Amino acid sequence: MVKxxxxxxxxxxxxxxxxxxxxxxxxxxxxxxxxxxxxxxDSPPMNITEEDPIKGLKYAAIEVPxxxxxxxxxxxPLLDEAEAAIIxxxxxxGFGCIGCARTNELAIFYLRKGGVPTxxxxxxxxxxxxxxxVNKINTFLDSLSLSNDSxxxxxxxxxxxxVKEENNG
Amino acid sequence: MVKxxxxxxxxxxxxxxxxxxxxxxxxxxxxxIPEIDLEYIDEAYEKxxxxxxxxxxxxxxxxxMSIVEGKSKTDAVFIATCFRCAEGALVRNEVxxxxxxxxxxxxxTYSFTERTKADELFIRMEALxxxxxxxxxxxxxxxxxxxxxxxxxSTTTKVVLMENNKVIGTGWTATKDILGxxxxxxxxxxxxxxxxxxxxxGIGTTGYGRLTIGRELKAELIQEELxxxxxxxxxxxxxxxxxxxxxxxGGMDNKVITVNNxxxxxxxxxxxxxxxxxxxxxxxxxxxxxxxxxxxxxxxxGDYKKAMLNSYCxxxxxxxxxxxxxxxxxxxxxxAAACHSVAExxxxxxxxxxxxxxxxxxxxxxxxxxxxxxxxxxxxxGIDVVVPEYSQHIGAVGAALLVSGMGKRQxx
Numbered sequence: 001m002v003k004x005x006x007x008x009x010x011x012x013x014x015x016x017x018x019x020x021x022x023x024x025x026x027x028x029x030x031x032x033x034x035x036x037x038x039x040x041x042d043s044p045p046m047n048i049t050e051e052d053p054i055k056g057l058k059y060a061a062i063e064v065p066x067x068x069x070x071x072x073x074x075x076x077p078l079l080d081e082a083e084a085a086i087i088x089x090x091x092x093x094g095f096g097c098i099g100c101a102r103t104n105e106l107a108i109f110y111l112r113k114g115g116v117p118t119x120x121x122x123x124x125x126x127x128x129x130x131x132x133x134v135n136k137i138n139t140f141l142d143s144l145s146l147s148n149d150s151x152x153x154x155x156x157x158x159x160x161x162x163v164k165e166e167n168n169g
Numbered sequence: 170m171v172k173x174x175x176x177x178x179x180x181x182x183x184x185x186x187x188x189x190x191x192x193x194x195x196x197x198x199x200x201x202i203p204e205i206d207l208e209y210i211d212e213a214y215e216k217x218x219x220x221x222x223x224x225x226x227x228x229x230x231x232x233x234m235s236i237v238e239g240k241s242k243t244d245a246v247f248i249a250t251c252f253r254c255a256e257g258a259l260v261r262n263e264v265x266x267x268x269x270x271x272x273x274x275x276x277x278t279y280s281f282t283e284r285t286k287a288d289e290l291f292i293r294m295e296a297l298x299x300x301x302x303x304x305x306x307x308x309x310x311x312x313x314x315x316x317x318x319x320x321x322x323s324t325t326t327k328v329v330l331m332e333n334n335k336v337i338g339t340g341w342t343a344t345k346d347i348l349g350x351x352x353x354x355x356x357x358x359x360x361x362x363x364x365x366x367x368x369x370x371g372i373g374t375t376g377y378g379r380l381t382i383g384r385e386l387k388a389e390l391i392q393e394e395l396x397x398x399x400x401x402x403x404x405x406x407x408x409x410x411x412x413x414x415x416x417x418x419g420g421m422d423n424k425v426i427t428v429n430n431x432x433x434x435x436x437x438x439x440x441x442x443x444x445x446x447x448x449x450x451x452x453x454x455x456x457x458x459x460x461x462x463x464x465x466x467x468x469x470x471g472d473y474k475k476a477m478l479n480s481y482c483x484x485x486x487x488x489x490x491x492x493x494x495x496x497x498x499x500x501x502x503x504x505a506a507a508c509h510s511v512a513e514x515x516x517x518x519x520x521x522x523x524x525x526x527x528x529x530x531x532x533x534x535x536x537x538x539x540x541x542x543x544x545x546x547x548x549x550x551g552i553d554v555v556v557p558e559y560s561q562h563i564g565a566v567g568a569a570l571l572v573s574g575m576g577k578r579q580x581x
Binding site for chain 2: 042043044045046048049050051052053054063064065066067068069070071093094097099100101102
């Protein structure tokens with residue numbers, strides 16, 4: 001299982017495709033759910049308090065608007081966790097969005113900079129393009145599974161070696 | 170309950186949603202979010218014509234459109250975007266204009282940070298709630314009968330007596346004991362008019378002490394200074410219709426209010442640095458050993474470029490001016506430099522936060538310092554700055570004007 005960051009970070013369709021292939025989607029909803037469930041904070045609707053934009057300073061400097069830093073305080077940790085990423089550009093509202101173009105630019109940049117396997121796509125406009133997009137996503141996710149399996153095998157072998165070494169020791 | 174529609178690019182992501190709702194509730198208002206369909210967003214956005222990249226700004230545009238087209242019902246609109254976001258500021262101002270040009274719904278705009286607290290929003294929410302609840306009063310363009318306006322400011326108390334659309338008496342005194350200061354100011358205002366408190370048809374109060382004074386004098390109108398000062402300024406300067414900006418560089422804080430048809434729609438208030446206030450000019454005049462009333466004419470004769478003034482700080486700034494004088498610099502140049510410094514700071518710290526609309530009406534005691542008015546005009550690229558008669562009594566005039574529509578107290 002690979003942790004896959006998505007963009008838009010709240011796209012239910014991308015999250016669903018990832019989970020169907022047995023990976024973990026790093027979706028915004030989970031992070032928000034955790035905040036909303038926190039009984040200690042009473043700042044509806046999302047329990048984001050003035051402290052969150054300050055946490056966002058890890059990703060953007062103080063001269064960056066508070067809305068960008070507030071969003072990054074939730075999205076940023078998801079990007080940090082990413083082992084792979086799927087980015088869909090030019091998506092309409094219904095596909096998912098976080099509302100702020102500057103946050104989009106920064107979040108995408110962080111994903112690209114992260115150096116993890118990344119699939120970048122343009123939102124499809126026709127049925128054929130849609131099929132093509134889903135196929136590309138599935139192929140990408142399968143390739144993650146393969147490389148993950150081989151990594152796991154490698155780790156397992158290393159583990160055996162470690163054990164052997166330990167035994168030898 | 171007054172319904173205030175919140176149009177923003179995501180106050181919830183800055184952690185200030187609760188503060189906005191708290192501020193609205195304090196003044197008997199309720200925040201509502203105009204609900205719209207997904208399809209309507211694109212339709213409204215294309216109709217509006219501003220190519221915004223951020224989808225929340227598109228949503229803002231669509232929400233504004235739904236209000237203008239009557240799809241969403243509201244009594245007032247609060248438009249907020251992040252401080253320092255250029256795209257947000259552009260959309261905020263265009264959406265504001267759009268609503269104002271197409272409806273009579275009062276609008277207030279604000280640029281927020283995560284540090285925005287309910288207290289900072291109170292005066293805006295109060296102004297919005299007041300504007301809705303007292304629209305008929307704010308529509309008043311002419312003073313009638315005999316009314317008294319009291320502006321109890323943090324530094325000075327101003328009292329104005331008006332009769333049949335004319336100021337017939339004024340009082341001005343330093344605010345000490347607030348009720349005693351009002352009594353002193355009222356005595357000055359009544360002097361020579363032949364009238365006394367018993368003859369008054371109505372009393373309006375504004376300023377920091379408005380509630381205490383209003384209760385004591387049983388005032389018919391107790392109103393925040395934002396809408397009252399704005400009304401007084403456009404009334405005295407003859408700009409009751411259309412757009413204008415009101416600038417008040419006070420002794421302790423500065424206010425900039427933008428006005429549309431006599432009703433305030435945005436407001437900024439600063440008071441962090443004394444170097445950007447009238448206090449700096451007061452200290453300069455003392456150092457130059459001239460009365461504050463002479464500082465303006467003195468500055469008009471000087472050239473600010475000839476005096477060294479490297480600091481905006483009230484302490485270091487005054488030291489710089491002293492150094493200039495010690496080096497043989499003229500009093501005129503020093504006075505001009507002091508005025509220029511205050512104007513430049515007000516511009517850099519406050520006027521840039523606001524969408525300036527001409528004419529700029531400068532009011533308050535400092536508007537009588539001609540050198541400062543000139544410096545403000547120069548700093549803003551030479552725009553015309555209007556200083557109306559009685560500009561130092563603006564709040565009291567606004568209160569006397571607005572209360573005149575509320576009937577005669579003798580008949581109640």
